[in-house]
Amino acid sequence: MTFVAELRSDLGPAGILTGSDAAPYLTGQRGLFSGEALAVVRPASVDETARVVQACAAYGVAIVPQGGNTGMSGGAVPTAGDTPMPTIVLSMSRMNRIVSVDPDRWTVTAEAGATIGALQQAADAANRQFAPDWGARGTATVGGAIATNAGGNNVLRYGTMRDQVLGVEAVLADGQVWDGLRALRKDSSGYDLKHLFIGAEGTLGVVTRALLRLHPATPHTQSALAAISGLGSLMRLLELASARCGGDVTAFELVPDVGLARVCEKLGLSRPLQTRAEFYVLLRLASAEPVSERLGAFLAEASERGWVTDAAVAVTEEHTERLWTIRDELSPMFLWAQHEHGLKFDNAVPIDRLSPYHDEVRRIAAELAPGALTYGFGHIGDGNIHLYVLPTSDDGVEPFRAVRDELQERIDEATFRFGGTLSAEHGIGQLLQGRIRPQKPPVEWELMRAVKDALDPQGIMNPHKTLPAGP
Template structure:
């Protein structure tokens, strides 16, 4: 795959500084994805420090015909950060845009730059007694920009929705280098097109997200999870209905987990299967609320067994098991 020529990189280096340019083996090492393999060889990574430097970089690339592939936390599983085969390109890393710009518990919002990790957002929200609800295993590496660009989901979608449902406004750099600031925190805004939704899930094709206003929700200090071995896929939807009924508005996660996936995790990590009832599938169910939910979990499991959908189950009894 062709890379941007040295003269062009020197232009970026002169404007952004030496720290913003990564090449050679160092660049390749920074493209290692969730599969443990680099997504590019002999690449050039440009690491702007703020939105104005992103703007300069994008405009320079547009003028020179250089393709851009944005890089977040390298946690995606769809190989969406591979470079084009035929066009000179750079990788645009947002890692240095790593500031939480504001936390507003009264407006229930947090504004974070694209390179901030999901875990950092969650921790900042927790400090003011709030919750940033989107959550998945790669929270410590996955970035706000990548999550917005891919409309990431995670474990809590059944209650809180995808990223799209948790973003109130964004700032983005368009293909010509212009900056669009749509960071509004209004809960009700009927003033025309909701342009942010064009960028959310667009995979960077319409612009580079540099900052986002994120929605916070009430904290749920009481959470209990159960993993239940089920009789088959036909039991899935009836169990979802039971979880919604017995959870009474507290159902936060409902995830189908094939036994083959648990076996693979056990093989790689040696942690053992949480449940081994000889069935092909299990469901992970999480209830969370401001009040204890243990009785609701017990009621759900009892109803599932009585209906003939659940073979066996285990309830998380410690914080480690819950995690």
């Protein structure tokens, strides 16, 4: 019996996909990475997952864990070209249950294939809140969010996915199951092993379930879009918002006018603010108590100080939804046909250096690709800015291609120089494997390699991901 036939016999026909049925799992969301696999394997329980991993260890088959396949860095799809071992994609799509919601413990337990949106709904039903949120909430999964230590719009107040995880259940590279689902807020009894699996992109084991933190519901929320005087005012605005609104500021997002205008045109929306500015800040306050007064006072003071030139406060649910729809659709993938030829960066720098860093990226782009658009948006409240440099016309594609590699290298160097990271929330995957090494000192990579070798001595767990390429 062949390896795939053995798995099919164990899991049944619903547990194995091959041929055209497997194709959607083999290419990443952005279309940048695509590979081959013997099969897409879809276990329905932790026991089935353990048996699959045991079989892979016995046959020397590599495992690529996959959640909703919404990742941006190619971490959840097989690598292309000649690989030293055959590969399967281990899809967690059938393990999608919300196992339990415990309001008294302020926790939710979910399988790895449950979507972020499903967790939010389950928490809402219990008058609690699952805080992480981003545009792909309907398809992004718990396992994928843990694998990349995902961030999103609410990191400013609640932290990244790492801050939500109280415990995980994981299948190790030899098929053993580690049950670390402990609802403890304090535990000083040794190494906190769950953190090995958060941000590891499935290279150390397969997370099958997670015990996650819930937060108090915030029935009173209000959002506003503020035209700002310039990027130089961002730090002062954020400081003022924190001083006047305290911990109620959940989101502080940068919106460029060029993106806002393009989204409104594409979706047929009226501009939420007629005053034009190069950049806007989209912020949201959320609390158990009304927030309108504090939001209004903050905006009035920011205007008096010259940091905000105009603002639109959402007073209806429809208005709020329209503001956040604009934010969710800011990706150039939606706005410019030439986006596939451009450069995309998921960078973060210390928040006090965001403005000079953005200026430096613009300067580099103007020097090497004067006809290209430098386009930045995102979670500036936590230092994360999604930067793009791209041609916006067909005539600009070939000149851009000629300088693309140098442009990418120069921007990477600037990111390191400003004390930043190339991966704020999307993971290293395949995209950054050849570029990430200068970000950390050699001893740090050596420590990570030692952990990998200890937990996965065969190297079957998502090979050619996360750790830098080369010796």
